Amino acid sequence: MLGEQIRYSRLANITKIINTKLELREVLQHVTAAISEEIMQCSSVGVFLPQEDGTFRAYAGKPEVINGASLYKQVIDPKTDLLAKEVIETNKTIYIPDAVKDNRPDRTPVEALEIKSLLALPISFEQELYGLVFLFDYGAPMNLIESEIQSVEAYVNMAAVAIRNAKTLAQKESLIAEKQLLLDVTSDLSMCSSLQECMDKCFYYIGKVLNNNNMIIHLLDPVEKKIIRATSQSRDCNWTEAEWSRLIEKAKKGRTYENIIQEVIQTKTISHVAVGPCKGALLIPLALMREVIGVILVAEPAGEAPVYDESQIQLVQSIVDATAPTFSNLLYMDQLENMVEERTSELAAANEKVVSVIESITDGFFALNKEWEFIYINKHQYLPEGKRAMDVMGKNIWEIFPEWAKTLMYEEFHRAMIDRVPVHFEMPSTSENYWNEVVAYPYDEGICCLSKNIAEKKKYEKELRRLSNLDLIGQMAAGISHEIRNPMTTVRGFLQLLKQENKLDKHDVYFDVMIEELDRANAIITEFLSVGNTRTSDLQMLDLNAVIHDIAPLIKIDTFGQNKLIEFDTQDIPELLLNRNEIRQLIINLYRNALDAMEAGKQLTIFTYQEGENCIVLGVQDQGEGIRPEVLEKLGTPFYTTKDNGTGLGLGICYAIAARHNAKIEILTGPEGTTFLTKFYLKSTE
Numbered sequence: 001m002l003g004e005q006i007r008y009s010r011l012a013n014i015t016k017i018i019n020t021k022l023e024l025r026e027v028l029q030h031v032t033a034a035i036s037e038e039i040m041q042c043s044s045v046g047v048f049l050p051q052e053d054g055t056f057r058a059y060a061g062k063p064e065v066i067n068g069a070s071l072y073k074q075v076i077d078p079k080t081d082l083l084a085k086e087v088i089e090t091n092k093t094i095y096i097p098d099a100v101k102d103n104r105p106d107r108t109p110v111e112a113l114e115i116k117s118l119l120a121l122p123i124s125f126e127q128e129l130y131g132l133v134f135l136f137d138y139g140a141p142m143n144l145i146e147s148e149i150q151s152v153e154a155y156v157n158m159a160a161v162a163i164r165n166a167k168t169l170a171q172k173e174s175l176i177a178e179k180q181l182l183l184d185v186t187s188d189l190s191m192c193s194s195l196q197e198c199m200d201k202c203f204y205y206i207g208k209v210l211n212n213n214n215m216i217i218h219l220l221d222p223v224e225k226k227i228i229r230a231t232s233q234s235r236d237c238n239w240t241e242a243e244w245s246r247l248i249e250k251a252k253k254g255r256t257y258e259n260i261i262q263e264v265i266q267t268k269t270i271s272h273v274a275v276g277p278c279k280g281a282l283l284i285p286l287a288l289m290r291e292v293i294g295v296i297l298v299a300e301p302a303g304e305a306p307v308y309d310e311s312q313i314q315l316v317q318s319i320v321d322a323t324a325p326t327f328s329n330l331l332y333m334d335q336l337e338n339m340v341e342e343r344t345s346e347l348a349a350a351n352e353k354v355v356s357v358i359e360s361i362t363d364g365f366f367a368l369n370k371e372w373e374f375i376y377i378n379k380h381q382y383l384p385e386g387k388r389a390m391d392v393m394g395k396n397i398w399e400i401f402p403e404w405a406k407t408l409m410y411e412e413f414h415r416a417m418i419d420r421v422p423v424h425f426e427m428p429s430t431s432e433n434y435w436n437e438v439v440a441y442p443y444d445e446g447i448c449c450l451s452k453n454i455a456e457k458k459k460y461e462k463e464l465r466r467l468s469n470l471d472l473i474g475q476m477a478a479g480i481s482h483e484i485r486n487p488m489t490t491v492r493g494f495l496q497l498l499k500q501e502n503k504l505d506k507h508d509v510y511f512d513v514m515i516e517e518l519d520r521a522n523a524i525i526t527e528f529l530s531v532g533n534t535r536t537s538d539l540q541m542l543d544l545n546a547v548i549h550d551i552a553p554l555i556k557i558d559t560f561g562q563n564k565l566i567e568f569d570t571q572d573i574p575e576l577l578l579n580r581n582e583i584r585q586l587i588i589n590l591y592r593n594a595l596d597a598m599e600a601g602k603q604l605t606i607f608t609y610q611e612g613e614n615c616i617v618l619g620v621q622d623q624g625e626g627i628r629p630e631v632l633e634k635l636g637t638p639f640y641t642t643k644d645n646g647t648g649l650g651l652g653i654c655y656a657i658a659a660r661h662n663a664k665i666e667i668l669t670g671p672e673g674t675t676f677l678t679k680f681y682l683k684s685t686e
Contacts, residue, residue: 027166028162031159032046035135047061049131059131067113077106082103093149094121097141121134128164130160133152178315181319195330206316209319215297217294218294219293270317287321364382365377365380365381366449367443367446368413368449370445409438423440435453436452460630488518492519495511498511499511540579548570552568555591558591558592559595562595562600564602566605571607572610573609582661586657587606594624594674598623606621615680615682616682617678618678622674626670627669632669
């Protein structure tokens with residue numbers, strides 16, 4: 001009876017202790033002391049509370065040193081301790097009277113401490129597990145009876161109530177502190193007048209929650225969503241700007257830093273990752289209405305990676321969410337101010353650029369208002385009668401130049417002004433050698449006009465019309481030359497028969513001359529017709545450079561005779577399958593065309609080089625004026641020529657020779673000259 005009274009007295013005392021708001025560890029020490037006094041056989045009691053990694057660590061107990069090791073270093077892992085796992089899963093007390101025969105307890109502590117019997121209890125309240133309690137004696141069984149186990153359970157229930165009360169109280173205090181902190185954040189942010197001040201407040205409160213002041217923010221481009229720069233860092237940061245730069249650059253080398261930033265932007269959630277040399281970094285999106293405007297980086301440069309609980313993360317997110325509207329408003333105002341300054345500067349620069357561009361146009365340009373008055377005229381605009389721009393500005397075009405009112409210009413300008421449509425026309429000047437191509441565009445205040453002297457274009461058009469007439473004649477000549485070969489063959493045959501007549505021996509010399517001339521004429525015709533020939537040439541392995549050097553004396557004579565320069569630049573190249581005579585003909589045709597394109601004193605360059613593993617290049621470069629686009633399109637067409645005395649077969653023969661050598665001809669042309677590149681391929685490109 002006395003024992004029961006003592007037990008109830010102890011329970012009442014512990015209940016009183018629980019309600020006096022003592023520190024949790026002190027409360028649990030009272031519970032373990034009561035258990036050890038209630039269960040006289042017990043020499044060790046330990047209260048183990050859960051950890052984030054799933055294990056249970058000793059938090060209170062008796063004695064504080066077990067087998068030379070601190071009680072508080074003892075850890076129970078349910079993965080290896082089947083007894084703890086079963087207590088957790090069943091939420092029931094388990095008594096093992098003989099620990100040697102039972103395989104559930106972890107064998108390491110059982111053997112080290114010579115545990116004979118073991119009592120394991122869950123600390124739970126309303127089905128919520130708060131921890132575990134283990135009891136045992138050193139080297140002897142406890143021999144517990146059911147009433148003793150029930151007594152221990154009563155004390156453990158007190159521990160559960162104490163832990164629950166402590167957690168509830170801590171949660172309430174934490175919630176109050178968080179609400180007060182958020183109120184302080186909102187109040188401080190409302191008084192910020194600059195972006196830096198706004199971020200300083202945000203950094204201060206984040207640092208207060210995470211106990212870390214190493215922070216920096218990256219603002220994002222509102223269009224591209226890419227990092228602009230490390231905009232600002234916290235005032236209490238231990239790092240210099242140079243250290244931040246090294247961190248970011250080192251992280252970028254792994255091509256992971258930007259990826260991590262982009263992932264935070266996409267997910268719009270806080271990310272805890274390793275960045276560069278940092279053990280761990282917290283990346284927090286600064287977002288307004290689900291639109292990310294920046295990313296805050298909280299760095300942990302040394303030591304173990306920090307572990308932040310869920311409440312800290314949520315509180316940090318709340319701080320950032322409270323910062324976002326203020327930051328966005330300040331950013332918008334800052335952007336507006338910068339935009340006004342930039343636009344003002346841009347408008348001034350654009351105005352200068354427009355004037356500069358218009359003045360740099362080599363063609364004439366002028367603008368008229370709706371009263372037909374000159375409001376702008378560039379320096380290249382031709383004005384008859386020796387007038388200057390300053391003489392006509394602000395004056396009516398038809399009054400200054402009344403003769404223009406009788407031309408096509410008057411009609412077209414009025415059509416552009418009245419119908420508000422662009423017009424394009426050509427008009428000759430009073431001089432036969434001067435033509436104007438005029439384009440007029442309507443704009444809000446009138447029309448603007450661009451005029452260009454196209455006298456040279458008119459000459460080219462006239463010449464092209466003449467060449468098109470010659471083209472038909474050339475094609476007819478090709479057909480006729482092909483047909484001439486048949487009677488020539490007949491004549492040659494009869495001449496050979498006549499040579500065999502003994503009576504005509506004295507005329508053999510004449511017969512030989514006639515046959516030789518017929519063969520020569522046939523060879524010329526064969527060369528003309530070779531443009532369309534696709535037969536395979538007799539090819540052999542030759543050195544292209546050697547072929548060039550063989551005809552170098554001929555090339556030098558031609559260039560020197562025309563008072564022009566020649567340069568050879570041949571590099572080491574492998575031998576190619578070539579027909580010597582055809583390649584000679586190709587080089588001769590190309591270099592003579594090049595000489596014709598240049599003025600005296602200019603330089604002709606013939607060069608070779610290897611391009612990659614599969615291509616040998618022969619180049620012929622001149623310093624002429626280049627080839628016009630309309631001419632370039634027709635180059636290589638049989639009988640097309642721009643030369644007064646040309647046959648139009650030279651380039652055609654070159655293209656045919658190139659095709660028979662598995663080669664291609666490419667043309668590079670410009671104002672500085674033209675280069676013909678003949679590319680011989682070691683292997684087929686098809």
